Amino acid sequence: MTALILGVGYVGSALAALLIDRGERVVALDNFFSTDESAVRGLDGPERLEIVRGSIADPAALEAAFAAARGAEVVYNLAAQSSARPDAASPEYTEETNLRGPRLVLEAQQRFGVRTQVYASSLRVYGDNLPANADESVPYGRFSDLSHLSKAYGEKLLEMHVGLAGGEIRGRSVRLGLVYGPAPVMKVDYRFMTAPNKFCLQVARGEELSVWGDTRLGLIHVEDAARALLLAADSGLGDYAAANAASEVTTVPEVARLVAEAAAERGLAVLIRPDLPPSRRPIEGMPSRLTGLGYEPRHRLREGLAETLDYFLTRVVAPPYGRHQGDGDSRG
Numbered sequence: 001m002t003a004l005i006l007g008v009g010y011v012g013s014a015l016a017a018l019l020i021d022r023g024e025r026v027v028a029l030d031n032f033f034s035t036d037e038s039a040v041r042g043l044d045g046p047e048r049l050e051i052v053r054g055s056i057a058d059p060a061a062l063e064a065a066f067a068a069a070r071g072a073e074v075v076y077n078l079a080a081q082s083s084a085r086p087d088a089a090s091p092e093y094t095e096e097t098n099l100r101g102p103r104l105v106l107e108a109q110q111r112f113g114v115r116t117q118v119y120a121s122s123l124r125v126y127g128d129n130l131p132a133n134a135d136e137s138v139p140y141g142r143f144s145d146l147s148h149l150s151k152a153y154g155e156k157l158l159e160m161h162v163g164l165a166g167g168e169i170r171g172r173s174v175r176l177g178l179v180y181g182p183a184p185v186m187k188v189d190y191r192f193m194t195a196p197n198k199f200c201l202q203v204a205r206g207e208e209l210s211v212w213g214d215t216r217l218g219l220i221h222v223e224d225a226a227r228a229l230l231l232a233a234d235s236g237l238g239d240y241a242a243a244n245a246a247s248e249v250t251t252v253p254e255v256a257r258l259v260a261e262a263a264a265e266r267g268l269a270v271l272i273r274p275d276l277p278p279s280r281r282p283i284e285g286m287p288s289r290l291t292g293l294g295y296e297p298r299h300r301l302r303e304g305l306a307e308t309l310d311y312f313l314t315r316v317v318a319p320p321y322g323r324h325q326g327d328g329d330s331r332g
Helices: 010-021 037-041 059-068 091-112 146-164 195-204 222-234 252-265 289-293 301-313
Strands: 002-006 025-030 049-053 074-077 116-122 170-176 178-180 216-221 240-245 248-251
Touching (some): 010 025, 010 222, 049 059, 059 091, 091 146, 146 240, 178 195, 178 301, 195 301, 240 289, 248 252, 252 301
Parallel strands (some): 002 025, 002 074, 074 116, 170 240
Antiparallel strands (some): 216 248
16 A cells, blocks of 8 residues: 655654554655755655655645555645744745645645545644633634644635545544654754754753743644544544544643653753743643544653653754754744
């Protein structure tokens, strides 16, 4: 069997590894805008992973990727400009990739007869602050950046095309929490890292942690995220469905606190600014439609953050740009 992955960076590389482990051939499309090409090329090889270079906003690149994956039953669309930081990408690039790109993907999917699309969405479709007990029936929330606003568009676009296709294609929008943990391809540019991974890398570099805001967010280990995407593709959820994928819910300050505690266990002192209040914030569960299909996350936040910290402590990397790279928003 063959699978097509659009965007083979952090989560995409973990997904590719799972697909290859279960014997599938994988074709991947990436333009390497926010991913180190050399790290991805290290995964390439005969009968394992074929990489096509290009953007989902480029019809010719999409044509080449779908042609290389001819016969695939599933396309996993993880390609997006996912950072909310204004210095990560121009609004024009975000719109081109996140709005025009998904439409071109759907058109190519139907031309090539690929049955199922799994769209990597985000729990941020519920808004910047995750509501309590947010199951999949909760309406879209308020947004403060183009990247996360585009996820609502991507979901509705997929739902629309599935409806118009009259049963010829299926769609799955998997609303991933903030992803953390070691993967085959790791990002080290703070602009494109999630807050948990960024905090761990900052500790490894001896930097202080800057924490802004106290909003609730869902979190999921990268391996569990990849497994959720696989299950969504294989499941009997009907023609179209959206599903949450997060193992735990807490706040960014609490994530910073857990990273600092893991560092202390390793003899490292961590300064967090501003100082965190002494009271702990609870770590809660997250309802998901996937639970009824047998999905159960295998990783817990505390252990996963310690694992991530250990990963970076053995691979301390110099900042890729600017001495003030740690400044800015760490809300994820």
